[in-house]
Amino acid sequence: xxxxxxxxxxxxxxxxxxxxxxxxxxxxxxxxxxxxxxxxxxxxxxxxxxxxxxxxxxxxxxxxxxxxxxxxxxxxxxxxxxxxxxxxxxxxxxxxxxxxxxxxxxxxxxxxxxxxxxxxxxxxxxxxxxxxxxxxxxxxxxxxxxxxxxxxxxxxxxxxxxxxxxxxxxxxxxxxxxxxxxxxxxxxxxxxxxxxxxxxxxxxxxxxxxxxxxxxxxxxxxxxxxxxxxxxxxxxxxxxxxxxxxxxxxxxxxxxxxxxxxxxxxxxxxxxxxxxxxxxxxxxxxxxxxxxxxxxxxxxxxxxxxxxxxxxxxxxxxxxxxxxxxxxxxxxxxxxxxxxxxxxxxxxxxxxxxxxxxxxxxxxxxxxxxxxxxxxxxxx
Ligand SMILES: Nc1ncnc2c1ncn2[C@@H]1O[C@H](COP(=O)(O)OP(=O)(O)OP(=O)(O)O)[C@@H](O)[C@H]1O
Ligand SMILES: [Mg+2]
Numbered sequence: 001x002x003x004x005x006x007x008x009x010x011x012x013x014x015x016x017x018x019x020x021x022x023x024x025x026x027x028x029x030x031x032x033x034x035x036x037x038x039x040x041x042x043x044x045x046x047x048x049x050x051x052x053x054x055x056x057x058x059x060x061x062x063x064x065x066x067x068x069x070x071x072x073x074x075x076x077x078x079x080x081x082x083x084x085x086x087x088x089x090x091x092x093x094x095x096x097x098x099x100x101x102x103x104x105x106x107x108x109x110x111x112x113x114x115x116x117x118x119x120x121x122x123x124x125x126x127x128x129x130x131x132x133x134x135x136x137x138x139x140x141x142x143x144x145x146x147x148x149x150x151x152x153x154x155x156x157x158x159x160x161x162x163x164x165x166x167x168x169x170x171x172x173x174x175x176x177x178x179x180x181x182x183x184x185x186x187x188x189x190x191x192x193x194x195x196x197x198x199x200x201x202x203x204x205x206x207x208x209x210x211x212x213x214x215x216x217x218x219x220x221x222x223x224x225x226x227x228x229x230x231x232x233x234x235x236x237x238x239x240x241x242x243x244x245x246x247x248x249x250x251x252x253x254x255x256x257x258x259x260x261x262x263x264x265x266x267x268x269x270x271x272x273x274x275x276x277x278x279x280x281x282x283x284x285x286x287x288x289x290x291x292x293x294x295x296x297x298x299x300x301x302x303x304x305x306x307x308x309x310x311x312x313x314x315x316x317x318x319x320x321x322x323x324x325x326x327x328x329x330x331x332x333x334x335x336x337x338x339x340x341x342x343x344x345x346x347x348x349x350x351x352x353x354x355x356x357x358x359x360x361x362x363x364x365x366x367x368x369x370x371x372x373x374x375x376x377x378x379x380x
Contacts, residue, residue, distance in 0.1 A: 008035065051223040149164060324367055
């Protein structure tokens, strides 16, 4: 329902220098932040997430879709309406795009009541589109009920807690029933515990209202738990796009694997293969991978092992499996529901994650192993 095509938004060099964000391009010309050819399509009812580190262009992408930035080139289309097209010279102003946005600092209006905060976007609609006072009251009360704030309706907005203010900001963004809602790190101002419960709230709210959402975050846990699809960004570009499972299971680069979930990376050289199995020589020995695209013997690759895909034990597994190595346990961290171990094997240290019930003392000799189907091979 929303198409973003080849969107480029650069900032004037002088502004960028002031902000210290000017970068030197390889061709020697100066280039400034923003986004650099971003394309994706969001389907009706999706929660589509842009995920990437600080400064990669997430906010710029959202602001360009909302009409708060004027892109240098590309196009944005919502259903059958072109919102922006550099070639056609179309640029619909922000207030006529019908898109709501919730910002990182959710900026509720402190001098207004809870009711008024939510009613305001309806009250300022042009006369022809504005609902009657009775309809406004109904709609506001309904959305306040959805976000669990109906009992606060006549209170001053400043008397709400952080989480409640966040829900109020969402109610305000949803009350106009926009086709698309843009959410820019809406939970980042909340403490860790509240953030986790608000995540579930937000997902429920999005499902119940059926609103299509584009969500921006640099928090991988948030992205994995909330999104129907994720676009991973780096330096103004999308580097991989897919469902959380697809990206987690088959990251296309080391950057993506590291950003989404974290992993152990071992440099290696392909030693051979049979069928869909590949054997890779690494610093800790030969590692077998299955179900991976075939690679030529001798190609230089990176073996990627997720910590939770590595098993650990003090005794050698009964039928010594492939990809089994012995090492020494050098560190452990108890994390409540799981334990992180650091195992030194050969010249490498591997991070291994196990259930909390596993008990191994430091300095014990241990065996670690991984199934070939869990091994990911990436180009170097
Ligand atoms: N108005 C502006 N003028 C100049 N440069 C800008 C402007 N807005 C953003 N930038 C630069 O563009 C790049 C992308 O910024 P953006 O705010 O989109 O990043 P982000 O991914 O949202 O980061 P964060 O996670 O920190 O919010 C950065 O290098 C930033 O400094
Ligand atoms: Mg941002």
